[in-house]
Amino acid sequence: MLKKLAVAAACALTLTSYAAVAQESTLVIKLSHVVADDTPKGQGALMFQRLVDERLEGKVRVEVYPNSSLYGDANELEALRNNEVQMLAPSLAKFDQYTKQLQVFDLPFMFDDLEAVNRFQKRAKGRQLLRSMEDQNIVGLAYWHNGMKQMSATKALRLPDDAAGLKFRIQNSKVLDAQFAQLGATAVKMPFAEVYKGLQSGQVQGAENPWSNLYSQRLHEVQPFITETNHGVLDYMLISNARFWYGIPHQIRTELEAIIDEVTYAVNRQAEEANLADRRRIEASGKSQIITLTPEQRQAWREAMRPVWQQFEGEIGSDVIKAAQVVNRKRHD
Numbered sequence: 001m002l003k004k005l006a007v008a009a010a011c012a013l014t015l016t017s018y019a020a021v022a023q024e025s026t027l028v029i030k031l032s033h034v035v036a037d038d039t040p041k042g043q044g045a046l047m048f049q050r051l052v053d054e055r056l057e058g059k060v061r062v063e064v065y066p067n068s069s070l071y072g073d074a075n076e077l078e079a080l081r082n083n084e085v086q087m088l089a090p091s092l093a094k095f096d097q098y099t100k101q102l103q104v105f106d107l108p109f110m111f112d113d114l115e116a117v118n119r120f121q122k123r124a125k126g127r128q129l130l131r132s133m134e135d136q137n138i139v140g141l142a143y144w145h146n147g148m149k150q151m152s153a154t155k156a157l158r159l160p161d162d163a164a165g166l167k168f169r170i171q172n173s174k175v176l177d178a179q180f181a182q183l184g185a186t187a188v189k190m191p192f193a194e195v196y197k198g199l200q201s202g203q204v205q206g207a208e209n210p211w212s213n214l215y216s217q218r219l220h221e222v223q224p225f226i227t228e229t230n231h232g233v234l235d236y237m238l239i240s241n242a243r244f245w246y247g248i249p250h251q252i253r254t255e256l257e258a259i260i261d262e263v264t265y266a267v268n269r270q271a272e273e274a275n276l277a278d279r280r281r282i283e284a285s286g287k288s289q290i291i292t293l294t295p296e297q298r299q300a301w302r303e304a305m306r307p308v309w310q311q312f313e314g315e316i317g318s319d320v321i322k323a324a325q326v327v328n329r330k331r332h333d
């Protein structure tokens with residue numbers, strides 16, 4: 001009898017403490033990224049944090065770690081898969097270890113502009129790619145825009161041959177490696193946090209970045225020439241650890257998804273303007289000369305880089321490439 005009572009008391013205690021934990025425990029989401037706060041992604045992360053704070057206070061808390069302060073390019077995806085961090089928004093160029101299909105975003109001159117990128121991301125194939133890494137415990141929650149990439153260097157780049165012999169910093173992407181090989185240049189993979197130093201020390205002479213990354217990392221101060229090539233896109237996938245994400249109680253997850261939709265809309269509406277504002281700031285700084293290309297010069301870059309498409313068509317899938325191609329309004333042969 002005594003034993004039974006003791007067991008019952010122990011059970012009651014356990015249940016109370018479980019309930020107490022359930023009531024008190026706040027779900028913590030660590031969101032880590034590699035750029036500055038004052039960028040489209042940095043602003044998106046802070047808006048997500050603020051809306052969660054306002055609407056899910058006590059239930060969920062978001063901690064934002066910008067500027068590679070928690071994890072950087074070298075380890076953030078593994079940290080996410082191990083649930084050491086619960087959300088990231090890596091550039092689409094950084095997933096080729098987990099899925100080959102996303103490499104479509106790195107193909108040079110694949111998309112005419114950010115509008116075209118947007119159309120692709122919204123269509124069935126684009127949405128499908130958000131789920132392409134679930135078998136690796138990575139779930140895609142949304143696409144966030146940054147912008148089109150510009151090519152910068154220590155010398156003026158007007159035609160593809162001007163890049164020959166130079167070393168360019170690239171993100172961890174085989175497609176980008178192949179793109180620079182087509183120009184007779186050397187690509188050097190380097191984490192984002194090291195780019196300024198790499199350019200300043202002369203380890204690399206060039207890079208490709210959207211205006212917001214050029215300006216917020218002060219890269220224009222160590223790159224006297226920036227050519228407005230718009231040759232590729234740098235966008236993000238907001239991701240979470242799949243087991244963590246699907247383990248969140250349904251009602252809270254639904255609220256988080258609604259917040260993500262709202263933040264995504266704001267980020268994607270403001271990204272282009274933010275990039276144009278940074279372009280103006282770079283121009284006004286007088287530290288870097290912005291070179292605009294004639295249509296003929298731009299066509300020469302397109303033709304020089306185009307063989308990369310054939311190189312990666314097998315891995316990416318011709319269906320994905322076709323789906324991306326048709327979102328462009330202009331026709332390119």
Ligand code: LMR
Nearest residue numbers: 034035091171191192213
């Ligand atoms: C880069 O490494 O150049 C970018 O992916 C950084 C970023 O997140 O915008």
